Amino acid sequence: GENVEQHPSTLSVQEGDSAVIKCTYSDSASNYFPWYKQELGKRPQLIIDIRSNVGEKKDQRIAVTLNKTAKHFSLHITETQPEDSAVYFCAASYYYKLSFGAGTTVTVRA
Amino acid sequence: SAVISQKPSRDICQRGTSLTIQCQVDSQVTMMFWYRQQPGQSLTLIATANQGSEATYESGFVIDKFPISRPNLTFSTLTVSNMSPEDSSIYLCSVRGEMNTEAFFGQGTRLTVV
Numbered sequence: 758g759e760n761v762e763q764h765p766s767t768l769s770v771q772e773g774d775s776a777v778i779k780c781t782y783s784d785s786a787s788n789y790f791p792w793y794k795q796e797l798g799k800r801p802q803l804i805i806d807i808r809s810n811v812g813e814k815k816d817q818r819i820a821v822t823l824n825k826t827a828k829h830f831s832l833h834i835t836e837t838q839p840e841d842s843a844v845y846f847c848a849a850s851y852y853y854k855l856s857f858g859a860g861t862t863v864t865v866r867a
Numbered sequence: 868s869a870v871i872s873q874k875p876s877r878d879i880c881q882r883g884t885s886l887t888i889q890c891q892v893d894s895q896v897t898m899m900f901w902y903r904q905q906p907g908q909s910l911t912l913i914a915t916a917n918q919g920s921e922a923t924y925e926s927g928f929v930i931d932k933f934p935i936s937r938p939n940l941t942f943s944t945l946t947v948s949n950m951s952p953e954d955s956s957i958y959l960c961s962v963r964g965e966m967n968t969e970a971f972f973g974q975g976t977r978l979t980v981v
Binding site: 758788789791799800801802803806808846850852853854855856857858859860 | 897898900908909910911912915926959961963966967969970972973974975
């Protein structure tokens with residue numbers, strides 16, 4: 758089955774700086790890569806996703822890049838704000854089943 | 868998008884008992900899933916709830932412990948049977964309409980077994 762590794766496990770950044778989270782996947786058949794944000798006590802919510810036919814996608818301060826050859830993808834958050842503090846999960850999917858990374862706890866220091 | 872109602876939101880149960888969690892979606896969806904999220908951990912897929920047939924379980928999860936029903940395209944239940952403290956966790960229902968589209972999650976059921 759698919760194995761998704763995520764790094765780092767924790768990330769502390771100064772407000773206004775950038776945050777980068779990296780994930781690798783094992784199954785070359787995976788073709789959908791979403792990122793979820795989970796605030797304490799809340800459900801995971803999609804913040805951005807990318808499909809295997811696209812190398813990069815951006816939505817305001819958030820961007821995701823995908824390298825299919827190397828089987829890794831990354832989340833970039835620019836101009837971080839206190840409300841970006843949360844746990845972020847990457848995931849990979851082939852067909853319907855999502856496999857999640859271990860998560861990154863992001864703390865934005867004011 | 869899909870709106871998912873999951874209940875109960877939390878419960879405290881005695882060991883050896885069972886709890887059934889319900890998941891109701893506001894529209895018909897192809898795939899429904901049940902996840903477990905232990906404190907501070909990632910989401911682990913328990914099973915895929917198949918409409919009209921037996922659920923498909925992931926490695927480490929068995930039907931006797933986690934029986935699942937899916938009577939129609941908008942509803943599913945997960946039962947946690949013969950509970951022990953190790954079953955204390957958050958259980959999440961999730962749905963996807965089509966491949967390569969967003970997965971939506973219920974608000975979760977926080978289960979504590981004492």
